[in-house]
Amino acid sequence: MGKRGYHHGNLRQALVDAALVLIEDKGPTGFTLSEAAKNAGVTPAAVYRHFEGREDLIAEAARQGHEIFADLMDHAFNGGNPSALAAFEATGRAYLAFARQHPGHYMAMFESGLSANASPELAAAAARSRAVLERAAEALSEHIPPEKRPPPSMFSAHIWAMSHGVVELFARGAPGSQSPFPPEDLLEAGIGIYLRGLGLLPPDQ
Amino acid sequence: MGKRGYHHGNLRQALVDAALVLIEDKGPTGFTLSEAAKNAGVTPAAVYRHFEGREDLIAEAARQGHEIFADLMDHAFNGGNPSALAAFEATGRAYLAFARQHPGHYMAMFESGLSANASPELAAAAARSRAVLERAAEALSEHIPPEKRPPPSMFSAHIWAMSHGVVELFARGAPGSQSPFPPEDLLEAGIGIYLRGLGLLPPDQ
C-alpha cells in the first residue's frame, strides 16, 4: 500500500473515495473529476489511466454502493430469522443506516440520474441489491392470507418508496429541514402502520 | 404582451418558464442562467434586471411551484368533503398529479438543494404548502381513536415520504426504471394499506 512516490499505488480506489466525499457534499451533478483528482493528490489526466471519464467514475462509485448496500441488507435480513417480520423490520432499519453512513454512495446510486446501464457492472450490482429487497418482501408476504396478499414486488416498492422519501425529505438538511421526528423513529412507525394494514401486526398498539 | 421589439414585455416570467423547462430535463444543478436567458431570447446580462442572480431565479421558480402546489392540494382536499377520508385520498392523488404535470417545479422545490430561506417569499410559500398537507392529516386523524392516534404531523410525514419516494423512484426514468406498476396505482395502494393500518379503512379488502 505504498502511497508515497511517483506511483500512487492505489489510485483507482483513492479516486473513488475522493469522488464519494465530493458527491456527499456537492451532489452528483456538482461533483467534478478535476477536484476528485486534486483531492487524491493527482493530476486530472491521471484519472484516465483508470476510468474512461467522469461518468465512468461515478458509475463505479454507485456500483460499490450497491455492493455494500446489498451486503448490509442481506445481513440484516438474516435469512428471515428469527422471524420474517423481525427480519423485515431489521432490513428497513438497515436501509436508513446505509443512507446515513454512506451518503455519498446513496446519492451516487439514487440521485445521480445516471442510467443503471451506464456500465454492465453497475447494472449487475443494482439488480442484486434490488433482489435482496424483493426477497425480504417475498418471505414476509407468505404470512399474509393469499386473498389479501399484494404482489411482493408491490409492497417492497412501498417500503422502498417510504424509506427513500424519509431519507430525502427528513434525514437531510433541506427542505423538511426542521424534521419533527428523528428519521429512524419516523420510518419505523411508518413501516409499523403499513404492516398493520397488511394484517401482519396485531391491530392494537 | 408585446413580445416583439427591443423591450421584451414580460421577461421576468419568460425567464422563470425557461428555467423550469431546463430544470425539468437537466436537473436543478444542471440548470444554467445563460441557457435560460438564451431560451428566453435574451442576453445573459438581461437576467440581472429581474433577478439577483442564478440562485434567485431558481428560488422564484420554486416559489411559484409551492403556490401552485398549495392551491392544487387545497382544492383536492376540498375542506374535507365529502368525507375526511375521500378528501385525504384525493389529496394524495393530487400530489402525484402535481409531480407529473409540473416536474420542473417539483424539482426546483424538492431537489434543488436550495435552502428554504433562500428568499423570504420562498420560505412563506413553502410554509403554506406544508400547512395544507398537515391540515388534511389533522382532519383525518380526528377519526382515529385518540389512544392509537399518532401525531398528525407524523402521519402527514409518512404520506409525504411515500409520495415523494414513489415520484423519485418510480415516476421518473431512473433507477427503478422498469417500474412494475403504474405509479398512481402503486401510491394509491400504498396509502390504502397505510390507512388500513391506522384503522381508517375496514380490514377486509
Add this chain to the structure above:
DNA sequence: TGTACATCAGTGAACGCGCGTTCACTGATGTAC
C-alpha cells in the same frame, strides 16, 4: 397632435475561472539475464 426628454430594459463585449479531455513526455518500478 407634436416635440423634448427622462427612464430603464436589454445589449454586447469583456473578465477570470474551472471544466473535461488530449497529448507527447518522463521517470519509477519490476523483470530478465
Add this chain to the structure above:
DNA sequence: TGTACATCAGTGAACGCGCGTTCACTGATGTAC
C-alpha cells in the same frame, strides 16, 4: 548482486468551452408640456 531494458502510471501543458457576473452603452418607450 548488478545491469539493461520494457512497461506504464502519472505529469504538465494545452485545447476549446460555457459558466456567472460586471460594465458602459443604446435606443425603445411613455410621459410632460
